[in-house]
Amino acid sequence: MSEVADSGFAPRLLAWFDIHGRHDLPWQHPRSPYRVWLSEIMLQQTQVRVVVPYFERFVAALPDLPALAAAPLDDVLGLWSGLGYYARARNLHAAARACVDHHGGELPRDFDALLALPGIGRSTAGAILSQAWGDRFAILDGNVKRVLARVHGVSGWPGLPAVEKQLWQHAQAQLPDARLADYTQAQMDLGATLCTRHEPACILCPLQDGCVARFQGRVTELPTPKPGKALPQREAVLLLLRDSEGRVLLRRRPPAGVWAQLWSLPEADDHDTARALFHAHVDGDYSQGEALEPIAHAFSHYRLRLLPLRWRAVAPAAAVGDNDDLRWVSLDAIDALGIPAPVRTLLDAQFAEQQEDPPP
Template sequence: MNSAEFGRRVLEWFDAHGRKQLPWQEDPTPYRVWVSEIMLQQTQVATVIPYYQRFMARFPDIRTLAAAEPDEVLRFWAGLGYYARARHLHQTARILCDRHDGELPLDSATLQELPGIGRSTAGAILALAAGQRQAILDGNVKRLLARFAAIEGWPSQSRVLATLWDLAERHTPTERVADYTQAMMDLGATVCTPRQPRCETCPLAEACAARQQGRVAELPASRPRRDLPVRTTRMLLLRTMDGEVLLERRPPAGIWGGLWSFPECTLESDIVDWCRDRLGLTVIVERPWTVVRHSFSHFHLDITPTPAQVTGQGGLVMEGERFVWYNTRHPDGRGVATPVRRLLAALASELRNDGNQRWLEW
């Protein structure tokens, strides 16, 4: 099947079956498309839609996003995960206001110089919002093309990736580029799925090499397996008699960067000494809660939540904007990571139940 026929079939399928009512399709400005593409990285459409709608209602344009405080941006992102995406959005918005008059440049090379925008994201912005002939290669399109051409190897390997980019460039048409780009995303997400693909409904089925060879289930090759390391930490649930709990803003870089979390120490630390020396707090340590595992793409984190009653405090935790006493009875919606949000909910539940220990079920 040549590229012209490939494109024709994809567009015919899109006209009949493609998604045309997604929120970012209603007014596909470069800004709206950019935000949607960042949110959709490693996240499914159904999950993204309510986050996108809330985010756009609060930050309707680049200048509004740039003027916001980082903590507010993270608050509207909390729960989507991969928080570097939110930090990059905010950072890029400020760069755009400083250097590009508050507009996204409609040039692939310039876009790729901005934080969080790679080749495929730049291509999607320009194709969907500006109608430029730009190829994309997100995870769904990688899978579709790897099967169509029976490309061996894991798609993120440099050799395989180069081959897939060549195919993506070759098959991208010159007409109706926005529709074609959305169609390829939709085909990968709804038809050429990772498991149990619906080959009988695919417009490319008769020319798909993987189908002809009976290898749909094995292509593309999976990422080479490796056992994820396990890290441990102790989260200190430091509470006052009034029910307030101490939260600490995490550093900008690293996991949950910029979000609010509980102070952390190692499992071996003497908690009383640690709180006195690091925080200036006198505490009575209570029984630890059940260990909670939170998994990232590259490691597991085993969290030991440990409550402690604050009986006296100095001035260390009041220095600067690093710490805050958080009222669990009246949540303020600040940006917190998923396990922290669940722990805060458990603390609030414990207070409602007259201090009876609530064991977490995750």
Template sequence: MKSIAAPLLAWFDRHGRHDLPWQHPRSAYRVWLSEIMLQQTRVETVIDYFQRFVEALPTLADLAAADEDTVLALWSGLGYYRRARFLHRAARLCVQQHGGELPRDFEALAALPGIGRSTAGAILSQAHGLRFPILDGNVKRVLTRLHGIHGHPGQSAVEKQLWALAEQHTPHQRLADYTQAIMDLGATLCTRSRPRCEACPLHASCVAYAQDLTAELPTPKPTRAIPTRRTHMLLLRDAEQRILLQRRDQPGVWSGLWSLPEAESDDDAKRRAAEHAKVHEPRALNAFTHVFSHYRLRIQPLLFEAAAPTPRIADNDDLRWCGRDQIDALGLPAPVRKLLNDTWESDA
């Protein structure tokens, strides 16, 4: 098999991304954090979150010592919050079992929550220059097109074939640069739609380019209808303009995050609001839809003005009254944070 490393690295030296914040310094902790953030999220979005995160928690020990609310607040807006909880759990396991560092042993590293084979390879190759292949979404797309592989890359047989190719193509020198280079190629040239094949250093040996298959490869995942669910969110506001927040149960969507109490109907919402305070008739705010990977959630916000909260709320770890100046310290789902801010702004 003809090596792709030489032309890919030559292209990377001229056109690759060399100034990403996790590259300076390229420590294992910073590479790990960036890899977890970049799962299903674009580089342009991640940069600001990464910088804010490492300013607050600059080391693995700082992450392990932080409480969950702090971690989720720093993650708030990136979505897929299970990534943040796995990150936090893995940091604590490193302190307990690996001397406060990410292990350099591949099996031990890949066994940590949220890491797995590809992320472990990315950490070891970029932070330590060790020879391990990666197979993230960008690399799957590059290899699928380069070798003309049909079948959805998530299928076991196809993924096994792609891992074998990733292993064969990984060079023995410049591992950190090669890993970044093949990710950059997928992110900037070999894109999902309208790839810039003429600028690609590998186009001369690319099966998809030669056979005009770039629009067909990778083979898309079989589609299925996404259902719509409906909920009512209660904005229960007291005389001090604080709003009642509730920590969501685990497991489930947004598990462990602070959100708004929910109800199935207007009547159920009124009943739930009355459990916490004496309230006036609610005002319906503009409904909106939030899209998850497996369903759409149609949200009807209801604003309740409360006269006085019940005393038990102050003693409940999963309920709290919060003002606008307090929510930045909490992990909230992005649509809930926006809804809260919009509500406060509209009445300012």
């Protein structure tokens, strides 16, 4: 272990943070347990620049934990729409309700109690405790894993339990006795701005003198990438059904699986299933569907190719009626709903087209 890793890691990092760190993030002013928690959940697998406007819109609508707990899930998903990884929003909502039921409407200041809440793992619990209350807990998000793997020369994909265990040991050993909120933010800032995945700015790094990866010429090798494998591909047919008023039929997705509980277009795995779905919802001729440009979307575990078919001025089938999981929605009202990003892009294009050529 290098000298900087032994004793100089935290002091050097904090000195760098005082000058170069991010001090004007919206969840820092004011910094409350609720705002810290919300930011940490939003920042999972999402960059700060993307999160900031979503965070500001979210807290404007739901300013505290009781407000979040009392909100309908549809409202929460609507505020989250576009951020992706929607399980985070569902877990956030469930955790807020659990806090109302079991913790007096507040986040608990206890590691095990935080860990028991939906969507909060070890690193997120540590980030909340260190930033909201200044408690001495380590974090290990993606940025921190990258910094520690390089500084300490830790080989192996960080997703492997044995490698992650080593990184946790380093993270815990380097904790300072004070300024835990700043230290936690400093680690994330260093990984996000200097010790980046590609083309890291080693010459500007406050830890460069003790970085094992830099001395060994292994900066581009560490952290070890996840072993690659070809992602499977699947296709699905999307039914874009518009009635004579220009409204679109949306269907709530199942409570589990991809895009769970979001509103989307009716979807089928093949044309036979799509045809049956079409006739169940509207009166019309399936063969008159207009093929739109395919949409490619990648998930972590497979690639999806969506094949949209559009019909105009269809007649809603009487069987649809009022249904909690089916809804005819005007295109200008979709902003209030949680809708998968590729589907929202498609609907936005329909709205723009409707503005240019409104129905008679």
